[in-house]
Ligand code: NA
């Protein structure tokens with residue numbers, strides 16, 4: 056046999072939007088699986104929220120090559136692309152976690168996203184669903200009117216939307232949110248589902264969980280530096296994609312099962328609900344919000360049209376897809 | 380040639396003194412914004428922009444004030460050995476080791492310019508409901524780093540001049 | 556280059572360059588970028604500046620200039636003079652009483668301020684000259700002021716615990732509460748040490764002469780207690796409003812800064828000269844801290860990104876094959892060792908992110924560790940060759956106090972701090988009981 060040539064592995068640095076606790080579940084499994092399968096040909100080193108660069112600088116860092124790959128929503132990493140505001144939680148765009156892959160793979164969002172990032176130096180690889188955007192608060196919410204005056208930690212787009220119900224959106228670094236609740240700067244969060252509330256410790260500082268949400272699933276994406284991605288040999292690209300898709304499967308069950316189990320058996324947060332009829336006014340407000348956004352540009356209009364089409368389909372399909 | 384170097388050192392000292400004195404007053408802006416933040420919560424409508432504005436002011440405060448604080452000699456040194464050296468020896472060794480500082484500032488400035496260019500080109504905004512543009516604070520930061528670089532070079536020249544027998548005091552010492 | 560080699564190279568070159576006496580932030584930043592440029596690959600050049608955005612978003616750092624301002628305002632406007640006189644009169648009759656009174660003064664100053672700067676400045680300008688005049692032992696009182704002022708970072712409010720809280724992701728209110736009893740214990744041990752020492756060697760701390768004592772009437776003594784009102788109000792505005800949830804952390808630091816200014820105004824001591832000194836010194840010290848943090852964040856990101864952190868983790872957790880407690884003790888020892896050489900702020904930003912995840916992996920309570928960590932920082936403040944309190948002392952002390960005195964003076968106080976460290980390690984409840992009483996909510 057010819058002598059084996061010892062070759063330095065390809066090394067990538069990946070940073071995730073998630074802090075170390077959540078990152079163990081949402082990003083680490085991908086990295087572990089890939090590193091094992093790449094068998095020393097390539098090694099990915101994972102860094103958590105703000106570890107190398109702040110989350111808001113991730114797009115820029117990936118473009119410059121400081122970071123090679125990223126797991127984040129477009130919104131949090133401040134992507135300067137038109138579809139940026141749809142990443143994370145766009146009000147009522149989705150109803151459940153599987154809607155995200157369906158929208159991207161069956162309704163054409165993948166192409167729109169790929170095109171949106173083309174030529175930026177950053178390549179969009181894949182999107183997947185995560186948890187819904189519920190409310191966990193110190194004060195009880197039993198009606199839409201109870202939202203009035205609540206200081207909530209939330210996403211910018213969601214915050215812009217919620218101000219019409221009197222919510223006061225507060226933007227602080229993710230890791231500071233827990234302390235901010237304890238010091239009274241926040242009344243709670245409108246940021247995640249119940250799985251994240253328990254995993255990162257927010258359930259320890261808030262009392263109530265509102266089962267109504269403003270979006271059924273978080274749209275999170277996987278990105279890489281374009282040059283680095285193009286330079287990978289085909290078999291490593293294929294391996295990368297397989298591990299990434301497999302990690303989507305892991306999160307699908309982790310969140311779907313976690314949301315149900317913790318609502319049913321979790322003992323740190325008491326469940327509250329606003330009657331569906333009343334919550335309808337929030338949903339209706341979202342439709343108006345959609346139209347405002349659609350008027351901003353052609354691409355945005357295209358995405359909104361897809362959301363509308365899809366929602367028509369699942370509503371027509373009835374339970375468990377849409378309204379029962 | 381020496382006269383030119385002296386002129387450079389004096390000019391940089393003067394500019395950074397003025398900028399630093401300006402930055403010094405930003406502490407009150409910072410206090411005001413934070414105080415307003417605590418008041419506005421009880422006045423019914425909590426301000427959405429206070430924390431971010433305070434952060435911008437803080438960046439301006441320490442980056443624009445950096446060069447002046449270098450004039451004041453406030454940047455600590457580990458002076459276990461250094462303290463016992465003669466002024467000549469201090470100047471000679473500083474003149475070499477300050478090159479490390481200058482190198483760091485050059486890299487910092489490069490990153491600052493690159494990041495500011497990006498922010499202007501893409502119209503980058505902060506991740507919040509207030510969504511301010513990011514280029515002004517980045518521009519101020521890059522400018523502060525540039526002034527710090529000018530000051531570090533001035534310190535280098537001051538040491539070289541001192542070794543050549545020309546003493547250019549910090550103007551704050553000169554009572555300017 | 557292997558991870559171990561990178562770790563050793565970066566630390567060794569930083570130590571070597573620090574010894575040349577170049578400015579600390581320049582050394583740390585230069586080592587970071589010199590390692591990043593060849594070893595990082597593309598984009599390595601951007602890391603240094605990206606940290607300025609990280610620093611900006613690290614919002615509790617807003618408290619830093621506020622606390623520094625407050626510290627200088629309290630000392631420059633001599634608000635503490637009356638307070639000092641109160642302790643002086645009340646404790647004067649005991650052997651070593653003025654030194655003990657100075658510790659009490661330091662505890663009160665510590666409760667108003669988050670750094671040790673204020674205590675140092677007040678101790679060096681008000682207490683020290685008076686103690687010298689009363690023939691107190693130079694070495695002992697120099698130590699009293701250095702040890703006492705270091706309480707500023709353990710007794711709430713504390714900037715060090717704020718920074719630690721940001722790194723360890725622990726609630727600042729819990730950390731502050733955790734510091735209360737260890738801080739008071741340390742102060743008590745200081746007092747015990749002074750009392751015993753002055754019992755055995757009365758010439759070190761002579762009591763006030765009888766005729767001077769008799770000259771002070773009881774009504775005068777009682778009225779002196781009023782000196783405590785202003786500090787208590789400042790303390791309440793700072794800590795009380797924060798712990799009760801009325802002000803956020805950064806807001807409370809601004810309230811504290813304004814309150815100190817208001818106190819100076821009430822006392823009629825807010826002169827132009829005082830304002831000028833306070834503003835200039837605040838800018839200088841804030842810039843010093845911030846630039847070190849900026850450079851240290853860069854050092855940390857490069858160190859982390861190049862994999863050197865993994866080398867350290869592997870060393871402590873895998874290679875040594877030790878029990879968790881042994882690892883913890885080893886970490887504290889290495890911390891103390893580094894603390895003698897490294898600047899404290901740099902140590903905080905560089906070393907804490909390396910150690911905190913390890914402590915968590917080992918299963919220890921991170922609030923408790925925050926207290927251990929702060930005590931270690933206090934020791935680092937005072938141990939030569941590099942100690943921030945040593946610098947301040949050298950700059951502020953009257954000329955008859957030499958460097959030799961300063962270095963000798965810290966020995967017994969460092970010993971007391973080490974004792975406190977061991978007690979808190981052995982009895983975690985000492986730190987954890989109070990925060991548990993205030994825990995936001997515990998259900999089920
Ligand atoms: Na304190």
Ligand code: NA
Pocket residue numbers: 894895896897934935936937938939940941942943
């Ligand atoms: Na030290």
